[in-house]
Amino acid sequence: MAEKSIKKRANLRDVAKASGVSVATVSRVLNTPELVTETTRQAVQAAIEALHFVPSAAARSINSGRSHVIGALVPTLDNAIFSRFLGALEAKLSAHGLSLVVATTDGDPDIEAQKAQRLINIGAEALIVSGITHSPEFDQLITRTRIPTVATSFYEADYRYPTIGYDNAAASRKALEFLIGKGHQDIAVFHGPTEHHDRMRARLSGLHGQGELHTYETEITLAGAGKAIDALFQSSPHITAILCLSDVLALGALFGLQRRNIQVPNDISLIGIDDLPSSASAFPSITTIHLPAFEMGIRTADAVANWVERQIIPEPHLIDTTLIVRQST
Amino acid sequence: MAEKSIKKRANLRDVAKASGVSVATVSRVLNTPELVTETTRQAVQAAIEALHFVPSAAARSINSGRSHVIGALVPTLDNAIFSRFLGALEAKLSAHGLSLVVATTDGDPDIEAQKAQRLINIGAEALIVSGITHSPEFDQLITRTRIPTVATSFYEADYRYPTIGYDNAAASRKALEFLIGKGHQDIAVFHGPTEHHDRMRARLSGLHGQGELHTYETEITLAGAGKAIDALFQSSPHITAILCLSDVLALGALFGLQRRNIQVPNDISLIGIDDLPSSASAFPSITTIHLPAFEMGIRTADAVANWVERQIIPEPHLIDTTLIVRQST
DNA sequence: ATCAAGCATGTAACTAGTTTCATTGATGTG
DNA sequence: CACATCAATGAAACTAGTTACATGCTTGAT
Known part of the structure; x- marks a missing residue:
């Protein structure tokens, strides 16, 4: 009384048997139906429907190698x-x-x-x-x-x-040079973790040799930027610009500054890297380096x-x- | 002179031949190494290395069915x-x-x-x-x-x-009821496209029967919310609260209001749905319905x-x- | 010494498709 | 009417693994 529903998935052979053709013909119905007569094609299709046949991806890719x-x-x-x-x-x-x-x-x-x-x-x-x-x-x-x-x-x-x-180093350098060109001299840099993080390291390295910078490492989240703002105001509150090596940090920094009622850009300028949609829409909108x-x-x-x-x-x-x-x- | 490098990927048989054992033994080395003698295991491993053998995922999954x-x-x-x-x-x-x-x-x-x-x-x-x-x-x-x-x-x-x-309808209803409980009567609703979008439709349906609302449909982006703010101030600028059926819209609305120098929550209250990280960090932080x-x-x-x-x-x-x-x- | 047990390994039959080559039958041409 | 051609189909050999079963050999107990 072994129900056939107990049987697992139908395969090509099952379909071939059910429709009275060879496995090759079933394969043709699936891949090159134009080589098969209308009549047999329909018979095979009917068997496929009836048996709920779904071709095995594994078996296909074993042949194609793809x-x-x-x-x-x-x-x-x-x-x-x-x-x-x-x-x-x-x-x-x-x-x-x-x-x-x-x-x-x-x-x-x-x-x-x-x-x-x-x-x-x-x-x-x-x-x-x-x-x-x-x-x-x-x-x-x-x-x-x-x-x-x-x-x-x-x-x-x-x-x-x-x-x-x-070029991550060039991107951050571009941002820094823009700030310097605007006359900023006391600049804070917010960056993410550098361990295992080559992009962040490269962005930091792009800032070398450009005078002294106050760097703050934090996790790359809005909340992380908020903490960096707190740290900043405990140490060197005399900066005039913040360079954030990620737009997430820039937006977080903006929120953090607003919370402290510090005007951007009047009191402090802000620049990011990434050009996330949030930077374009924020108020004030955030200057950034567009990474496509x-x-x-x-x-x-x-x-x-x-x-x-x-x-x-x-x-x-x-x-x-x-x-x-x-x-x- | 057919270079063997012209040959494609090595398979189990190649490894078996190269190490002088049967395919079964190679398979055992890969799957149940404890059943194979140290000596043969090493010989097989050497052949695997030499031939750059990588087992075929397709062949494996054809057997396991997974x-x-x-x-x-x-x-x-x-x-x-x-x-x-x-x-x-x-x-x-x-x-x-x-x-x-x-x-x-x-x-x-x-x-x-x-x-x-x-x-x-x-x-x-x-x-x-x-x-x-x-x-x-x-x-x-x-x-x-x-x-x-x-x-x-x-x-x-x-x-x-x-x-x-x-329950998307309940989520939006919860937000609306909170606003009403706070005494708001003129409420705008920002929502995303409803076509094909059952979640958005459900959230909208949750608002039925709760008095008249001014609804604004826009795309679910920060910029889309900005446009909705523009549309809002061309039609019914007497509202006291905006209910955004997505936190992306809420943040975009916040930016749009700030741009118009409208104070949140003093002039207009804002509530969203989703609880994205941005809602917690924004200034002012945005009331929302947390969707886990x-x-x-x-x-x-x-x-x-x-x-x-x-x-x-x-x-x-x-x-x-x-x-x-x-x-x- | 003899037999059972057990380990290491091999043979071959599976898994589920594709594809080559052969066969069949129908049609068309000389 | 004989033969060539072609379309439709089938048999079997592939693809690359896993695994059930068989075999040979070593070891331990009687």
């Missing part, structure tokens, strides 16, 4: 700059017929290596990572498996993986698609950043 | 509420040994159906969708393939898929993991929302 899956490793989804990047990436990959698996690393190179392994285990055809700080395990994994890998958010011509990103995260997503998607589809290894690509002057300076 | 991939369909990544949800979802799924494929739908049910098909094609074991508005094609797809599917951001006990989410997107992500991950791993179909789950009173009211 999974159509791309893996992306990002520190977090909680920062709008990564969301924008991933949004563009997903949209363009999808246009190329590829799907995006997202893994977050919390900025930890060890977690990155683990999750990279998992992405490879599920059959990802290529990996996309953020920045250039990676664990030796990660690098070994990429070398061993030879999986196509692109590093983003960072530009370095001769890096071990092709990079698609901006959207464009980076599109370009990365194209580069990866060309790599996995046509074996074209992408050239490193430097994406321009531009100063957007708004009301906060 | 892909360890879960697909999520969200309208956009550009709204922090979805980023938070996905962040929590990914983290918890990862703890269950599952990977997350993200597909964005732009809120379009047809795109959703297409992308759902693609997720199934790549072998996703389950789908997670937002809301309860889906195209007939989508529903047919789910019925036909019988793929485990969970609907989030929405609670409805008897929906065709298990839902894990909040993070908790929703965790719960959804657990539900889906139990479904695909132990065939336990999740019960619909209503997640509580809470009013967070801050400075803007």
Whole structure:
């Protein structure tokens, strides 16, 4: 009395048997229906419906050698700059017929290596990572498996993986020079954690040799910026401008200053880096360095698609950043 | 002279041949190394290294019947509420040994159906969708393939898929009642597009029968809220409070009001829904209805993991929302 | 010394598709 | 009427793993 509903998913053979044709014909109905007679096609389709047949993705990709899956490793989804990047990436990959698996690393190179392994285990055809700080395990994994890998958010011509990103040091330098050009001399710098965080370090390094700066490290959240404001006013309240190495910090700083009833830009000028939508809409709107995260997503998607589809290894690509002057300076 | 480097990826048979053992032994080295002698294990490992052997994910999952991939369909990544949800979802799924494929739908049910098909094609074991508005094609797809599917951001006990989410109508009602309780009578409502957007519609429906409201539809961005503020001041500038059916709109409205030099909460009170980090940090901080997107992500991950791993179909789950009173009211 | 037990390993049959090559039958042409 | 051509289909050999079962060998107990 073994009910046939107890049986698991129907496969090609089941459909073939049910419709009285060979497995080859069923396969043709699915992939090249124009090679099959109308009559048999309908019979096979009927059997497919009746048996609730769904072709196995695994069996297909074992033959094609393709999974159509791309893996992306990002520190977090909680920062709008990564969301924008991933949004563009997903949209363009999808246009190329590829799907995006997202893994977050919390900025930890060890977690990155683990999750990279998992992405490879599920059959990802290529990996996309953020920045250039990676664990030796990660690098070994990429070398061993030879999986196509692109590093983003960072530009370095001769890096071990092709990079698609901006010059983080130049971006922060651009911001600092703008402030100095405006006559500011006492400048505070708000930045995020530097451990494992190459982009933040690069942005900090872009500020070297430009006179003395008061730096404050905090987590990259609105609340973190608020704490930095508190710390700032306990130590050197004589500054005239704050350079935030992330727009999240800039917006948080703006709120923190407003809370203390300090006028921006009259009392203190404020500049950020990223150009998140919030910087354009805030009041006062926030001067910032535009990082084209959207464009980076599109370009990365194209580069990866060309790599996995046509074996074209992408050239490193430097994406321009531009100063957007708004009301906060 | 056919170079062996021309040959493609090594497989189990190649490794077996190179190390002089059978394929079964190689498989054991990979999966149950304790069953293999130290000596042979090392020989096999050496061959694996030499040949750059990477096991095929497809071949593995054809045997196990598992892909360890879960697909999520969200309208956009550009709204922090979805980023938070996905962040929590990914983290918890990862703890269950599952990977997350993200597909964005732009809120379009047809795109959703297409992308759902693609997720199934790549072998996703389950789908997670937002809301309860889906195209007939989508529903047919789910019925036909019988793929485990969970609907989030929405609670409805008897929906065709298990839902894990909040009562959107109750959330907005809670916000409105709070304003009314505070004595407000002339209230504007800012909301996002309602087409295909069940959550927004539900939130609007929660406001019915509570007196006359001035509603303004705009896109859910900071800039969109700015436009709504403009529209508001062209029509009914006598309102005393604005109820925003999304915190993004609330923050945008705050900026818009500040730009017009209108004091919040003295001139106009402001309340939102979502409780994004920005609402807590803004100045003035914004009263809102807390939607536990993070908790929703965790719960959804657990539900889906139990479904695909132990065939336990999740019960619909209503997640509580809470009013967070801050400075803007 | 003999037999059972147990470990390490191999053989071959699975998993579920695609694809090549062969076969069949119908049609068209000389 | 004979033969070539072509469309539709099938048989079987692939893709790359896992695993049930069989085998050979070593070891320990009687």
